[in-house]
Amino acid sequence: xxxxxxxxxxxxxxxxxxxxxxxxxxxxxxxxxxxxxxxxxxxxxxxxxxxxxxxxxxxxxxxxxxxxxxxxxxxxxxxxxxxxxxxxxxxxxxxxxxxxxxxxxxxxxxxxxxxxxxxxxxxxxxxxxxxxxxxxxxxxxxxxxxxxxxxxxxxxxxxxxxxxxxxxxxxxxxxxxxxxxxxxxxxxxxxxxxxxxxxxxxxxxxxxxxxxxxxxxxxxxxxxxxxxxxxxxxxxxxxxxxxxxxxxxxxxxxxxxxxxxxxxxxxxxxxxxxxxxxxxxxxxxxxxxxxxxxxxxxxxxxxxxxxxxxxxxxxxxxxxxxxxxxxxxxxxxxxxxxxxxxxxxxxxxxxxxxxxxxxxxxxxxxxxxxxxxxxxxxxxxxxxxxxxxxxxxxxxxxxxxxxxxxxxxxxxxxxxxxxxxxxxxxxxxxxxxxxxxxxxxxxxxxxxxxxxxxxxxxxxxxxxxxxxxxxxxxxxxxxxxxxxxxxxxxxxxxxxxxxxxxxxxxxxxxxxxxxxxxxxxxxxxxxxxxxxxxxxxxxxxxxxxxxxxxxxxxxxxxxxxxxxxxxxxxxxxxxxxxxxxxxxxxxxxxxxxxxxxxxxxxxxxxxxxxxxxxxxxxxxxxxxxxxxxxxxxxxxxxxxxxxxxxxxxxxxxxxxxxxxxxxxxxxxxxxxxxxxxxxxxxxxxxxxxxxxxxxxxxxxxxxxxxxxxxxxxxxxxxxxx
Amino acid sequence: xxxxxxxxxxxxxxxxxxxxxxxxxxxxxxxxxxxxxxxxxxxxxxxxxxxxxxxxxxxxxxxxxxxxxxxxxxxxxxxxxxxxxxxxxxxxxxxxxxxxxxxxxxxxxxxxxxxxxxxxxxxxxxxxxxxxxxxxxxxxxxxxxxxxxxxxxxxx
Numbered sequence: 064x065x066x067x068x069x070x071x072x073x074x075x076x077x078x079x080x081x082x083x084x085x086x087x088x089x090x091x092x093x094x095x096x097x098x099x100x101x102x103x104x105x106x107x108x109x110x111x112x113x114x115x116x117x118x119x120x121x122x123x124x125x126x127x128x129x130x131x132x133x134x135x136x137x138x139x140x141x142x143x144x145x146x147x148x149x150x151x152x153x154x155x156x157x158x159x160x161x162x163x164x165x166x167x168x169x170x171x172x173x174x175x176x177x178x179x180x181x182x183x184x185x186x187x188x189x190x191x192x193x194x195x196x197x198x199x200x201x202x203x204x205x206x207x208x209x210x211x212x213x214x215x216x217x218x219x220x221x222x223x224x225x226x227x228x229x230x231x232x233x234x235x236x237x238x239x240x241x242x243x244x245x246x247x248x249x250x251x252x253x254x255x256x257x258x259x260x261x262x263x264x265x266x267x268x269x270x271x272x273x274x275x276x277x278x279x280x281x282x283x284x285x286x287x288x289x290x291x292x293x294x295x296x297x298x299x300x301x302x303x304x305x306x307x308x309x310x311x312x313x314x315x316x317x318x319x320x321x322x323x324x325x326x327x328x329x330x331x332x333x334x335x336x337x338x339x340x341x342x343x344x345x346x347x348x349x350x351x352x353x354x355x356x357x358x359x360x361x362x363x364x365x366x367x368x369x370x371x372x373x374x375x376x377x378x379x380x381x382x383x384x385x386x387x388x389x390x391x392x393x394x395x396x397x398x399x400x401x402x403x404x405x406x407x408x409x410x411x412x413x414x415x416x417x418x419x420x421x422x423x424x425x426x427x428x429x430x431x432x433x434x435x436x437x438x439x440x441x442x443x444x445x446x447x448x449x450x451x452x453x454x455x456x457x458x459x460x461x462x463x464x465x466x467x468x469x470x471x472x473x474x475x476x477x478x479x480x481x482x483x484x485x486x487x488x489x490x491x492x493x494x495x496x497x498x499x500x501x502x503x504x505x506x507x508x509x510x511x512x513x514x515x516x517x518x519x520x521x522x523x524x525x526x527x528x529x530x531x532x533x534x535x536x537x538x539x540x541x542x543x544x545x546x547x548x549x550x551x552x553x554x555x556x557x558x559x560x561x562x563x564x565x566x567x568x569x570x571x572x573x574x575x576x577x578x579x580x581x582x583x584x585x586x587x588x589x590x591x592x593x594x595x596x597x598x599x600x601x602x603x604x605x606x607x608x609x610x611x612x613x614x615x616x617x618x619x620x621x622x623x624x625x626x627x628x629x630x631x632x633x634x635x636x637x638x639x640x641x642x643x644x645x646x647x648x649x650x651x652x653x654x655x656x657x658x659x660x661x662x663x664x665x666x667x668x669x670x671x672x673x674x675x676x677x678x679x680x681x682x683x684x685x686x687x688x689x690x691x692x693x694x695x696x697x698x699x700x701x702x703x704x705x706x707x708x709x710x711x712x713x714x715x716x717x718x719x720x721x722x723x724x725x726x727x728x729x730x731x732x733x734x735x736x737x738x739x740x741x742x743x744x745x746x747x748x749x750x751x752x753x754x755x756x757x758x759x760x761x762x763x764x765x766x767x768x769x770x771x772x773x774x775x776x777x778x779x780x781x782x783x784x
Numbered sequence: 785x786x787x788x789x790x791x792x793x794x795x796x797x798x799x800x801x802x803x804x805x806x807x808x809x810x811x812x813x814x815x816x817x818x819x820x821x822x823x824x825x826x827x828x829x830x831x832x833x834x835x836x837x838x839x840x841x842x843x844x845x846x847x848x849x850x851x852x853x854x855x856x857x858x859x860x861x862x863x864x865x866x867x868x869x870x871x872x873x874x875x876x877x878x879x880x881x882x883x884x885x886x887x888x889x890x891x892x893x894x895x896x897x898x899x900x901x902x903x904x905x906x907x908x909x910x911x912x913x914x915x916x917x918x919x920x921x922x923x924x925x926x927x928x929x930x931x932x933x934x935x936x937x938x939x940x
Contacts, residue, residue, distance in 0.1 A: 127882030127920045256876040259884030260891060261867040262819015262860035269818035277813065302785075302802065320813040322805045325825075395823050395831055395885040395919050444821070444885030445919050476824040687879055691925070695882060698921030721828040721917060730910035732923040 067235040087111070108154075108176070109138060109183050115207055115221035117144050120154035123171070124162040124416055126443035126450070127695070128750045129688035131255045134172045136684060140246045141180030141239060144220070145207035151254040155440040161417040163451055163578065165651035165748020168684055173746050181236035190226035191218055241682060241743045248741075250687040255442075267441045270401040270412040272469040276305055277321045278462045279473060281331055282313035282482050285714035286573040287338035290314070294332045301327040310461040312454065317466050321473065337714065343512075343572035344714040346488070350386070352570065353490040356510045357384065361568035364550040368562030370496075370504045377496040377504070381601055385493070385590040386775040389709040390486040390579055391716075393724055396444020397479040398455035402462070403469035408435045409460060414443035416451040424453055428460045447699070448578035452484050477719040484577025485709055485716075487511045489549070491590030495598055496562070502598060502613065504562040509587065511549045513569050514576040552587035552755065557620050557649055558595070558613035574711055580699055581751040584650040588755030589762070589776065592646035596763045597772065606763065607633060607645055619679050620647060623656040623740055627677035630738050631658035641672060644764025646756035652747030653680040654740075655693070659733075659760040663768050667780035669705050671733040671761060676753060678737060681744035689749050690737040696753030697735055702727040704758040708777050789853040792817070793862025801848060808832045808843040811859060819860035819888045823917070830916030833889035834859050840896040860888035863895060870940065871895045874933035882920035890916045894930050902938040904930065 087110040110118040119135040131151050139149055164170075184204050191209040192199035195216060202211050210217040241247070258264040283289070293314060295307040303323025307316050314333060318324040343349040374380065400413040402425075409429050415421050418438050426433045443450055459472040474482070489511030496504035547554075547567050554565040579585065599606035607628050614621040624647050627633075633643060640662045647656040660673040676693050683689055706725045710717045718724040762773035769783055790797050792815065799814045811817040811834070820843055823831030827845040834843045835858040836851070851857070863869050867876070871894050874880075881887045890913070897912035898904070904912070909930050918926070 125883075127884070129882070252876070252879050253881065255884065256879065256881050257867055259881035259887050260860075260872040260875045261863075262817075262888050264884050265818075266821075266885060268822065271816055271818075320801075320805075320809060321822075322802065322809040322813070326802075326804075393919060395821070395829065395883065395917065397822070442885075443883060445883045447919070473822070476826070476829075691879065691882060691922070694924050695921030698923060699919065720826055721824050722826070726917055726919065727921070727923075728914045728917060729923040729926065730914045732921075735924055 067237055108179050109142070111183070111187075111220050111224050111227070113221045113224050115148050115219050116150055117148050117207070117220070118150050118152055120152050122154050123167045124414065124440055124443055124446065125153070125255060126162065126414070126416070126446035128167070128692060129253060129685060130162070130167050132251055132253045133168060133684045133688055134176050135254065136246045136251060137172050137176035138180035140244060141177045142183045143204035143206065144180070146246060146251070148207050149254075153440055155418060155438050161419065161451065162446070163416050163448065165653070165750045165752065168746050169652050169748050177238055178236060181238055182233060185233045185236055186227045186230040187220055187223050189230045190223045194223075194226055248683050248686070251685050252687065265441055266396055266444050267401055267413045268396065268399045268471065268473060270441070270471070272401060272403060275401070275469040275471055276317050276319065276466060277324050277473075278315055278317045278459075278470045279324045279328060279475065279478070280310065280313045280315050280458050281328060281333060282478065284333070284335050285337050285341070286344050286575065287341060287714070288335040291334040291336045293334065294330075298327050298331050301330070303327075306466060308465060310458060310465070312458050315458070315462045315465070317462060317470065325475070338573065341573050341714050343570070344574055344711060346711045349488060349572060349574070349711065353386075353488070353510050356568045356570060357490055357492045357508060359568065361508055361510075361566040362547060363564070364547045364567050365554040365563060365565040370506055370562040370564035373496050373498070373504045373562050374494065374506065377498055379497045380494060381497055381598060382492065382494045383594055383597055383772070383774060385491040385593060387489050387586045387589060388776060389488045389574065389711065390703050390707060391480050391483045391709045391718070391724065392445070392447040392449035392579060393480060393721070393726060394443075394445030394447055394449055397474040397476055398450070399471070399473040400456050400459040401469065401471045402456070402459035404429055404460060404463040407431075408437065410437045410439070411456060411459070412439045412441055413456050414441050414446070414450055415453055415456060416443070416446050416448070417453060421453040421456045424457045425460045428457060429464055447580045448582070449483055452577055476721070480709075480719050480724055481716040482575070484514065484575050486579030486585065487514065487576045489586045491586065493590055493594040495594070497598065497601060500602060502558075502560050504564070505556070505558070505560040506564040506566075507553045507587070507590065508566045508568065509549050509553050510568045510570075511583070511586065512572045512576055513549045514578055515548070549583055550587070551582060552584035552648065552650055553591065555649065556591055557618075558610065560613060573714065580696065581650060581754040584648060584751070584755040585700065585703070585758070588646065588648035588650075589758045592648065592756065592759030593762050593773065596644075596759070596766065605634070610647060619654050619744070620649060623647065623654045623677040623679045626738055626740060627656040627658050627675050630677065630736065631660070631675035633658060642764050642768035644760045644762065644767055646759035646763060648752070648755040650752045650755055652745070653678065653749060653752035655752050655756050657697070657756040657760045659757065659764045661761060661764040661768060663765070663783060667783040669761070669765065669778060669783075671701060671705070671731075673734045673736070674757065674760070675736050676738065677740060678753070679740040679742065679744075680747040680749050680752070681742060682746045683739060683741070684746060686739055689739055692749045693737045693753035694735045696751060697757050698727050698732055700754040700757035701731075701733075701761070704761050704776055705778050788848050788851070790851060790857060791853055791855060792857045793859060796853065803847065803849040805848050806844050807834070807846045807848055807851065807857070810848055811843060817859050817861055821885055821888055823886065823889070829886070830893060831886050831889040833892040833916065835892060835896055838896060838899060840893045860892060863891065869895060870933040870936040871898065871929070874929040874936070878925045878929040878932065880922050880925040880929050882922055886916060886918045890918065890926060894926070894933070898930065898934055898937055902934050904934055
């Protein structure tokens, strides 16, 4: 079926010529019209040069998720561009939507990139037809060549750039039918690998400006503490130190090189005035508050059937509570930026998931109009949600403004771990009415602060309105109301129980909170999928069968579940001492089912041998990336399942580096097998959905191995003794 | 501040820095060799790994005082011309990098380790590589890439 896609005037589009004699197509976005073109990035998505090179610009931040490959693939597919002629560059334009929520393909590229490719192809064909005085309907494009089918005449895209510029932008384009795809759905190697193996890929920390100084910030030791006094005068006299001064987030130390700053900081002494009456700023107090709220008042997020009535008169109920700790992101690249504020302008180099917000914050600090702020988006050395908060960029702007010089601001690893925006710690109370030998009522009460909780955000410079708008716009959170977003991943549980009740109980805390890979899905999936296993055990039914009993036979969840069960040979004989556990979760438009195979040694150490993961993310773009993202999500989630935990004591984070915030290393990495379900459903996200099932799959395997129910993470050997 | 002569990627370089400055910051701030990354500052993550006389070394834990101009320092920029080292080629062929931040360190560790053992089994790889953290979780592909690089190094 041929479907015409309307080109809206608001989205599109201008034809320009910015590189030599090139033919270029760009979007007429709000952002593009307001901000200056970045030096090393054109403002257009497609540039065809007369030597046939096609430069495709990526407006999303590349933080490892492979967007530098998958977005250009979408353009090249519709444009019929020859992939080996494609060069990819970063643009900071049109990135007002930010990067996160596994939305770069799903909510952005799938439509927009394909349409832009189709427009380019249309214009190139029109140009050739005009030149040849033939009907464009008789022409087609393939591998960067336009062909006149009846005569066999052909010419390369590069030869058409001058003529194509004169063609009017079409009002409608026809996108390819999936059966015609030649790039989309194929394994394509990343376009950014070479520069990432020879050291030439530029992260913000690698930017060097003439006369640049180096800075770090000593932040309050306790959440919400204020500055009283310090030995700053002594620090100023240290070798290599240029200045020491206060900025809103702490004390800035500026020096001639990084080492001078690190050394001076070691002898810096600051007296901090602790906040009076800190709010739930200690893991113990916080945890007891969580427990108190479980049975207190909560908001109803979803209700189906008559759950309360059935629970009241139920003769057979099962209830369990699950606890999850704080987690921090610990991206390999600590937060950093390079900033140059002058009287008339401000230029920033940063890896941020939220450029619009960074620009507006820089405008606020400098008093400059937003048009005078130029943001150069660099590669991110991992984001995982942390880099949607631009506190580090604001600090850089504050320092450069004060010292009147270009500066490079870096966080130490300790700054990065102690002053991040953590995944909230949460408690989940699950209750089921098992009357009649099946799940009659499913009730889930989620108790957690949400990351947009006022205390933390307003005090630590996370800019609540800016972040909230970003999170909702790009789909990081699904439930729009602050008091219900903590139920993301709890309220959309796909099993068709007759009676469902999902409640949420948010609260305030001084612990700075944020979005951590998969956001609330990581917590809620753990509770959902551990509890359904507990029920299966009660009902003496196979846990996978119980789930399938509550799903339509040919539904997407039941297909991924059956696929992984088959591939992992569920219920078949395993090596001695090996046990399997299963979990399924749907998030960001993608269905994922996983089976973990583990053993527990005599010192109660869990060893995860294998993970099988079936994935249905709809129409695939680059399966190579999908497998990488599922593997990466599993390994990231595995750390939070068996190793890492961020704890808070007396208003400060205890952990500081990779010695006490332990993450997964290569020797703890299981063999991971990924099975991609092929269909033509709309593309789902892929950066996050692989994470939620791993914790419950392992917890369920631990039960199989030891008979111990896991209701708290991480699962440490002391919990199994 | 003192003057130091260093032999980096086959070139003599002179820098004026404090003697306790870690090589990491000499490379990054003074010589602008930014392929070597700062990750933890404590020798825990391996992002700053370079070679000294062919042996993988944490540059964040190596003060410039401890080096002399005889020591051959190799950074990712000097590992090969045009990313042609078998480990770099295998990294590209197996699509290893994600965010890429840790990969210079991973490659420097792997290339040094493979020069001593070109027939590694899984345990050898684990032991050699476990000091290098990757938060993106590229470990499965690192393992595959090391095995194929080992083959090429053995044959080549």
